[in-house]
Amino acid sequence: MASQTAAPPMSRRRFTIRVPATSANIGPGFDVMGVSLTLYLTLSVSLPTAPPPRIFTTPDPQPKITHTGEGEDEVPLNAYKNLTTRVALYVLRCHGIPSFPSGIELHCHNQIPFGRGLGSSGAAVIAGVLLGNALGELGLPKDRMLDFALMVERHPDNVTAALMGGFVGSYLRELDAVATSAASVPLAEVLPEYPADAGEEWGVDPPNPPLGIGHYVRFGWAKEIRAVAIVPAFEVSTAKARSVLPTEYSRKDVVFNLQRLAVLTTALSRSPPDPELIYEAMKDRVHQPYRKELIPGLPQVLSSVTPSTHPGLLGICLSGAGPTILALAVDNFDAIAQAAADVFAKFGIQVSHFVLDVDTRGSWVEEGV
Template sequence: MVRSFTIKVPASSANIGPGFDVLGIGLNLYLELQVTIDPKVDTSSDPENVLLSYEGEGADEVSLNSDENLITRTALYVLRCDDIRTFPKGTKIHVINPIPLGRGLGSSGAAVVAGALLGNSIGQLGYSKQRLLDYCLMIERHPDNITAAMVGGFVGSYLRDLSPEDTQRKEIPLAEVLPEPQGGINTGLNPPVPPKNIGHHIKYGWAKEIKCIAIIPDFEVSTASSRGVLPSTYERHDIIFNLQRIAVLTTALTQSPPDPSLIYPAMQDRIHQPYRKTLIHGLTEILSSFTPESHKGLLGICLSGAGPTILALATENFDQIAKDIIARFALEGITCSWKLLTPALEGSLVEELS
């Protein structure tokens, strides 16, 4: 019997304004997996019984080996926690990815969420999104991106009960939860099953008038590099500055009509954006010179995730706002593309086709 289904996972923007490692938005730019399980198809060439194909962003750099690809390795982690060692024979997965890699739009978070959903669907395990978040957060300890990709919309999230060691480590290497095959032979070890409710989240409202302009520079910034420029300690007044604004922003973005005089100052940040200007030339000037007074319809502007993408929230004048930000980047010799996006309110989706 042939079975087929699709998985769609939205891109995400994290660190919204003052919400460093807290606030995220799922965006309607979807990583898609087209999955077919046909026992008549010969998949013996792959040790995990899966034929993987890929198109879109990162096609020249993403591994098609099932024990190296982030999506399939995450799926194997979920499956092996339930004593399912490999994919079923005849598994074919075609990945369509429109999310730029390393640009601050949650490409790795989307891959991890897609992998968790894939393992759940392949194994017919029946896990809820909340339980699958636990598996995802064992691999990538950024709940803002992961939660936005899984449940969608505008979300706030946090991790609970982490040890001091885990609090300092933002990622757990995937090899620690899914051991690498040794010499091409699977070790047969069972990975650690995640505790329940590692992360908690809340979904905020979102004013229907607000759209998201993503200006995407043509270079990558790794999360490790962008975290490396951050200080190890902060001044108390900078922490208070962000806390005050995040308390206002999470309600201000729900109100209709949106109030730029409230939202724009509430999207200021002193925790990460000032330190990342060395990695993204023109960042400081863009964040300070694009205002509701200079550009009609603009509500607020911030770095998306670790960057280099800029996220501008606006109600109108989208083309002009994007073109002017792109022109400012051009003064630094940086080329950009842009997308007009809206919150993906439903989050990730799985659709059985047959």
């Protein structure tokens, strides 16, 4: 009997995407400021080396997805319901690639707690943009990738910090009528679910983002400053946290925040940091006072954990929509976290904490690993 020669193993391309956690607002900078932190969403990707398809085919078979770490029991493993892969497919479809390449295997390992104010959804969106760019070999610059992210996540603070790294301020540009219409497309049209919501529209190209939706600037950050993320054991959805905010503010409260925002962006860059200056500059009257009903113990933590009671502390605030508390400090990190934990314990709430640095690199893709 003639011997049979086994087929050679299929060559595969491998790459890794890494996206940092973020904390937004940083006191008075509501919907303006964000900082990237050293917790990560890591996406390991493997696919055959054949080029991606350029003509429409049925989206099945799906990419194979596995997930470990935070959210492993919550994240959809269906590529047409998973946020990261839906964003990736949106980027591909905007460039004439209507389906995933066949044979993709994706493994996500996530360190970022879900629904806690550390940018978990923003990280998933940025991972999706980078995945689409890498799968399609599109070569998009980061500024253009930000446009795609802002078509999905309409608040720029988290996604800008996650993509660019460091301590950033950002805003959405005022657009002309045509661009405004393009940027206001409902999310269901940007990210249709397959097959339930796609229907006959599946083969239609989705709306491309206008150029330059978001603009940003990177601020300085003193090398001594570390971030203590104090994470209560419950979730607060961003939508719910926004629902409690007023639609109008007094001039006094707006001026209060503007004054502190102007000081804080410089104060955090100065070495050595000034605790008295930073602590006062991290106070807020736009969102924190209205979210106290969603986060039992919040006012007590913000008022009782101070530089005078806890040396080494610089300032303390709600991280994003919460419930995580962000403390900036130069020393005694664990003691500061324990003080906040003791306050939360009086309300029957357990917490964990991370001592983190600022990630200055932002998101990246590395081939071959």
